[in-house]
Amino acid sequence: SASDAKVLKTEPLVCNSDDSVLYPAPAFAFLELWFLGFGQSLTTRIGFLKRGCQLELDLGYLLTRLIATKKPEQEARWTKLIKTTYRDPLGTERTWEHAERRTRPADSLIDGVGIVAILEKPSGPEIILQKQYRPPIDKVVIEVPAGLVDAGESAEEAAVRELKEETGYVGVVEEGGSGVMFNDPGFCNTNLKMVHVTIDMSLEANQNPKPELEENEFIEVFTVPLRDLWRECVRLEKEGFAIDARIGTLAEGIEIARRWKL
Template sequence: MDLSKAKVQRIEPLQEQEARWVQLKKLVYLDPMGVERTWEFASRTTRVEGSDCDGVGIIAIIVKEEGPEIVVQKQYRAPVDKVCIELPAGLLDPNETILECAQRELMEECGLKGVPFAKDFYKGVPTTSVLMFNDPGFCNTNLKLVTLSVDPTDPINLNPKPQLEPNEFIESFSIPLKDLPIKLREFFSEGYAIDARVQNISMGILLSEAFLR
């Protein structure tokens, strides 16, 4: 598999009856001054009935003696026509909890078994984040971040076997957490697109080092 071979061939208008994943909608709302206005936005068609959440992003940390590593991915994303550096992620299935979704997606995309951190080790950071909106001025897509511990000595994790779907082309790897900011800059300079979620983690590391140590 060579992700660099992926390329957009053409862009065409999408007819409403062809849309499988999203719909373009117009809403009418009142602004804070009571003035009626309209807004165009994209809406997912895949949200599980009865849920307020579309899916998960996964912060998978491989715990090693020499220091923690974070699992990231390379995946071609046609809308930006670039290979992106991302976190593992996926959509919620019916009758599935947020944690179950994160564990399933990590296994399917990376072949890794992840479990919640022990509370005495985790230092107060919750396993699941609050509900987050990716681009609320454009779409109603949302997710929760889930942090999982990956034991490198677990037999499953010694020989990861991803279970990718035929239309998924993903390369998973890990980066020392302390090196994430500089590695993302290197990837960007090499022409990769950087997903906002992994970049925000990187910025959080830099802010913590600058202001919280």
């Protein structure tokens, strides 16, 4: 069985830090090639954008922000590359290249938290979402509030703190959060817990919430009726946004429950 596999050793994976690829500045020609890659001409795409919203705003989201990429140095701040040698169930020795976070506290089993934050409104529950540019995929991503845990901090404490910092809302942790979940176990060891938080909109602290963002954070906060989450994700993806797997999985679960009347 797969459980018979054994890890033999791990070692850092050394990269050449000067191996880089330069990207051209955003230009009309780049946009033409980008849209052709999706089977659409630039003219067709612009026509689509004009029908639904302002052209300038949408092209701002779609333009590349990348200037250059290069392989990370061996001692990168946030992650490191590892080559693991292991033995498969048949006894064959193999290697696997993967990434590991460097930031997990020694006293923690998780790297961070994702926050399912629900606003309690008379019209029905709404979920807090965020738009945030992510350089690895060069797209603005639709996400739930999230963040890393600090040393000595529980998942629940981290969730309340990150929610306040990123959205300004003050929430209360509810029972029913997830166990430890791994984001992409074939590629890296990153993991998290999903924490359920409710936000009482009658509290004075939640009347005019103000985020406490760091100088390198650029986050747009918005809410969506929970019943419309799946349809809203479909719409946003069509507009050129990327959907984070955590919010996408939550939306799929709601849609499956609706279709199968669970």
